[in-house]
Amino acid sequence: MSKATDQGSPENKGKTAEADEANAPSSLVARFGADAALPLDCGVDLAPWQIAYQTYGELNADKSNAVLLCHALTGDQHAASIHPVTGKPGWWDLLVGPGRPIDTDRFFVICANVLGGCLGSSGPASIDPATGKPYGLNFPVVTIRDMVRAQARLVDHLGIETLFAVAGGSMGGMQVLQWASDYPQRVFSAIPIATAARHTTQNIAFHEVGRQAVMADPDWCRGDYHSAGKHPTKGLAVARMAAHITYLSQEAMHRKFGRRLQDRDALTYGFDADFQVESYLRHQGMTFVERFDANSYLYLTRAMDYFDLAADHGGVLANAFAGTNTRFCMVSFTSDWLFPTEGNRTVVHALNAAGARVSFVEIETDRGHDAFLLDEPQLMTALRGFIDSAARVRGLDVGDSA
Known part of the structure; x- marks a missing residue:
């Protein structure tokens, strides 16, 4: 033992x-x-x-x-x-x-x-x-x-x-x-x-998109962000958003969100979260970065x-x-x-x-x-x-x- x-x-x-x-x-x-x-x-x-x-x-x-x-x-x-x-x-x-x-x-x-x-x-x-x-x-x-x-x-x-x-x-x-x-x-x-x-080729591809999102964040600091007192929250949030889409089915997403607008009655003709699904994914991304380490995300997806x-x-x-x-x-x-x-x-x-x-x-x-x-x-x-x-x-x- x-x-x-x-x-x-x-x-x-x-x-x-x-x-x-x-x-x-x-x-x-x-x-x-x-x-x-x-x-x-x-x-x-x-x-x-x-x-x-x-x-x-x-x-x-x-x-x-x-x-x-x-x-x-x-x-x-x-x-x-x-x-x-x-x-x-x-x-x-x-x-x-x-x-x-x-x-x-x-x-x-x-x-x-x-x-x-x-x-x-x-x-x-x-x-x-x-x-x-x-x-x-x-x-x-x-x-x-x-x-x-x-x-x-x-x-x-x-x-x-x-x-x-x-x-x-x-x-x-x-x-x-x-x-x-x-x-x-x-x-x-x-x-x-x-x-x-x-793992399938497609799943590897999705993971690579997530890893690249993390590593493209300037606060990733080539993986040394802890020593720099930073955290690549934006990149990790995007990685989580992309991954979360793969966890749901099209039917489930449509039933939950459809094309319903988020807290508004009309399109804004801008890039705020007009749709409920956009707001949902942003929320998923930002809450995730509060509990998960970006480098761990790289390591576990690679595993x-x-x-x-x-x-x-x-x-x-x-x-x-x-x-x-x-x-x-x-x-x-x-x-x-x-x-x-x-x-x-x-x-x-x-x-x-x-x-x-x-x-x-x-x-x-x-x-x-x-x-x-x-x-x-x-x-x-x-x-x-x-x-x-x-x-x-x-x-x-x-x-x-x-």
């Missing part, structure tokens, strides 16, 4: 509260020293490093009820309850909690901020011990596999050998697939949602672009799951054009070829990619059914959750 200190543990909370508040509000932080370097795909051994996380519920006596949640690109460790930065419910608060599909009365739920993130885990905004300044672009480029390696170290640190389930959507779904491929003996069940085994699960298995995706005993529940949405059903079904076919136990649900909805974060009754039903079934096989008490 990797050596680490947990600065969120009861014995350490007093002396590290100030650091925790600055680096990961209301979170636990596991810190790994020089004796526990993390090997990265780029060839760098990262040390020291840390990972911030949240837990919900209680770990049972035999440590068989742990569920790991993997967050998407702009998420973090605050999956449930009220987010300490935004004051809004956590990103999966609809699914995680007492009596919900991921029932915290039954399961011990763990959610970690990914490596390269910006809410307590090591990333480009972290202090480089060699310089005493933020890493900026000197932070090594990370991959989805690196994120999963870091999470595995955290799970080791918590003394958990096997996870009952690993679940997540979008970039989180990529992490789920990587977990199932790299650590099949440690994953009893896997729930990858609205994802794919590799998604690099993801290609079949590449390390002779180009044959089924080989990534050879011999697996993990149970899978794959979920896609009909109106998701960012991660369409076709890509999810490719994973299902590979799992079938590998002889895996797999269920596949395509949910009819017009809410686009973001449907996995919303109140979708079919998603709730599918996850509850799969989790309860897997819990029975695992020998965990299903209780009255259904």
Whole structure:
């Protein structure tokens, strides 16, 4: 087991509260020293490093009820309850909690901020011990596999050998697939949602537009904006606006906004936000920059672009799951054009070829990619059914959750 200190543990909370508040509000932080370097795909051994996380519920006596949640690109460790930065419910608060599909009365739920993130885990905004300044672009480029390696170290640190389930959507779904491929003996069940085994050319292109928007901001300062006392808010806001369009469907956008004007009765014949959709996107952009680091955006989008699960298995995706005993529940949405059903079904076919136990649900909805974060009754039903079934096989008490 990797050596680490947990600065969120009861014995350490007093002396590290100030650091925790600055680096990961209301979170636990596991810190790994020089004796526990993390090997990265780029060839760098990262040390020291840390990972911030949240837990919900209680770990049972035999440590068989742990569920790991993997967050998407702009998420973090605050999956449930009220987010300490935004004051809004956590990103999966609809699914995680007492009596919900991921029932915290039954399961011990763990959610970690990914490596390269910006809410307590090591990333480009972290202090480089060699310089005493933020890493900026000197932070090594990370991959989805690196994120999963870091999470595995955290799970080791918590003394958990096997996870009952690993679940997540979008970039989180990529992490789920990587977990199932790299650590099949440690994953009893896997729930990858609205994802794919590799990023498409179109998705890479969208990410490049966002990165170029950030890097074109004069306040980006070639990635050294922290030292300069600046922040590329305009560029990051534009990147968020462009990305947010891809999370919605045309039908959902039309239903929500149409061509309705924003706080006016007529066109202004100028470049203010005449339309409600323009105002909405500007709001999304400006609120995003208040909670997210611009360099982390570059690093995490690059990690998604690099993801290609079949590449390390002779180009044959089924080989990534050879011999697996993990149970899978794959979920896609009909109106998701960012991660369409076709890509999810490719994973299902590979799992079938590998002889895996797999269920596949395509949910009819017009809410686009973001449907996995919303109140979708079919998603709730599918996850509850799969989790309860897997819990029975695992020998965990299903209780009255259904």
